[in-house]
Amino acid sequence: MNRLGSWKRNTTAEVMGVGSESPTDPLAGTNAPTDDREETLLEVRDLEKHYPIYGGIFRRQTGAVRAVDGVSFNVRAGETLAIVGESGCGKTTLGKTVARLLDPTGGEIRFDGRDVSDLDGRGLKSLRRDVQVVHQDPSSSLNPRRRVGSIIADPLKIHDIGTDRDRNERVREVMDRVDLPYEFRTRYPNALSGGQKQRVSIARALILNPKFIVLDEPTSALDVSVQAKVIALLKELQEELNLTYLFISHDLSLVKNIATRIGVMYLGKFMEVATSDELFENPRNPYTEQLLSAIPVVEQEEERLKPARVEPRGEPADPANPPEGCPFHPRCHKRFDACDKVYPELVEVDPGHSVRCLLYPGDKRAAVDEYSTESERRELRQRDELNRQQPVQDGDNTDRPG
Ligand SMILES: Nc1ncnc2c1ncn2[C@@H]1O[C@H](COP(=O)(O)OP(=O)(O)OP(=O)(O)O)[C@@H](O)[C@H]1O
Numbered sequence: 290m291n292r293l294g295s296w297k298r299n300t301t302a303e304v305m306g307v308g309s310e311s312p313t314d315p316l317a318g319t320n321a322p323t324d325d326r327e328e329t330l331l332e333v334r335d336l337e338k339h340y341p342i343y344g345g346i347f348r349r350q351t352g353a354v355r356a357v358d359g360v361s362f363n364v365r366a367g368e369t370l371a372i373v374g375e376s377g378c379g380k381t382t383l384g385k386t387v388a389r390l391l392d393p394t395g396g397e398i399r400f401d402g403r404d405v406s407d408l409d410g411r412g413l414k415s416l417r418r419d420v421q422v423v424h425q426d427p428s429s430s431l432n433p434r435r436r437v438g439s440i441i442a443d444p445l446k447i448h449d450i451g452t453d454r455d456r457n458e459r460v461r462e463v464m465d466r467v468d469l470p471y472e473f474r475t476r477y478p479n480a481l482s483g484g485q486k487q488r489v490s491i492a493r494a495l496i497l498n499p500k501f502i503v504l505d506e507p508t509s510a511l512d513v514s515v516q517a518k519v520i521a522l523l524k525e526l527q528e529e530l531n532l533t534y535l536f537i538s539h540d541l542s543l544v545k546n547i548a549t550r551i552g553v554m555y556l557g558k559f560m561e562v563a564t565s566d567e568l569f570e571n572p573r574n575p576y577t578e579q580l581l582s583a584i585p586v587v588e589q590e591e592e593r594l595k596p597a598r599v600e601p602r603g604e605p606a607d608p609a610n611p612p613e614g615c616p617f618h619p620r621c622h623k624r625f626d627a628c629d630k631v632y633p634e635l636v637e638v639d640p641g642h643s644v645r646c647l648l649y650p651g652d653k654r655a656a657v658d659e660y661s662t663e664s665e666r667r668e669l670r671q672r673d674e675l676n677r678q679q680p681v682q683d684g685d686n687t688d689r690p691g
């Protein structure tokens with residue numbers, strides 16, 4: 290039973306502080322099916338977040354860190370979209386920007402059908418009722434000088450909701466829901482374990498009864514056994530409260546069981562997006578293969594699915610100075626002649642499975658052909674044909690042309 294159900298979830302109109310009339314939808318008329326659009330809670334189009342770099346004696350802008358660089362995706366109500374990738378690929382920046390803790394540099398964010406890209410002031414405060422963030426390290430995200438009860442009640446005070454008695458009751462309710470004894474309300478965060486602190490962060494995120502939560506590496510600061518309990522709690526909460534998650538992690542194996550779909554990020558872009566099962570069983574992008582091949586396995590079945598071990602080459606490039614062509618080419622074990630010259634688009638290779646890689650050139654076929662040898666072109670065409678007939682074989686690492 291939904292123990293938090295007594296708290297009415299705010300309607301979009303209330304949250305945004307606007308009337309009920311529906312504005313013209315700029316995405317109407319795209320090829321998104323109507324049913325999908327009705328279920329879609331978050332729509333992100335060509336999102337960019339660039340951090341300016343200043344230099345010289347006049348401190349002029351000399352460049353920009355392209356932390357998020359043209360990312361598009363939808364998140365349906367009730368699902369978990371996981372974002373994975375190595376340190377510095379832009380996961381936290383993406384999460385904070387869609388939650389509007391950061392202002393986007395470009396692109397569009399639509400939440401519950403409304404454009405929230407440019408909200409500020411009251412509009413942004415209203416969005417907080419529906420969109421919350423749980424940060425990576427509870428030790429630094431919880432104020433050590435405030436008691437747990439007051440930290441959890443904070444969003445209610447900020448939004449001026451309820452009397453003191455109502456708030457205490459609500460704090461009791463959410464603490465109970467995240468399995469924290471109510472007596473802990475008088476403690477300071479430093480008197481709690483890592484797992485308990487993260488439960489405080491989750492309780493604080495839940496207190497306004499949001500629809501959408503960005504979970505930024507919510508378990509990476511915790512021991513493995515505690516990690517499992519927190520993940521189990523998040524899954525339970527999602528089911529009971531119909532929550533939608535953006536789950537950020539550098540660990541593909543961790544997200545396998547919680548994610549509905551997974552987006553693999555590299556240098557501020559998605560390299561591959563697929564359902565969790567599809568990504569593990571049929572990875573198409575060489576970067577995804579490298580990440581998967583590095584996961585330790587315990588069961589024979591997992592070993593069968595895992596791509597052959599591929600040692601990653603070097604470190605990710607500087608997002609202020611990304612490489613020409615495919616951003617991954619300096620480290621790719623399948624690179625061929627076109628890879629440092631042609632920029633690959635994200636191409637849907639199967640329904641719901643998109644890949645950024647010139648092995649699946651999409652509209653870039655002519656450009657790839659221009660830089661490929663005759664034998665590479667022949668192999669790419671044979672590969673296209675094979676893909677049309679059957680999916681790539683599990684663990685197949687033999688598809689590099691040339
Ligand atoms: N406030 C900032 N100003 C300038 N550059 C920043 C800022 N915050 C992040 N960056 C840079 O943006 C890029 C993406 O950082 P981000 O923290 O989003 O990556 P991440 O994938 O979350 O990494 P991690 O796994 O280490 O948390 C990095 O190159 C980082 O150095």
Ligand code: SF4
Pocket residue numbers: 574575576615616617618619621622623624625628633645646647648
């Ligand atoms: S485009 Fe080339 S370099 Fe990039 S992932 Fe594909 S094979 Fe590798």
Ligand SMILES: [Mg+2]
Pocket residue numbers: 380381382
């Ligand atoms: Mg991060």
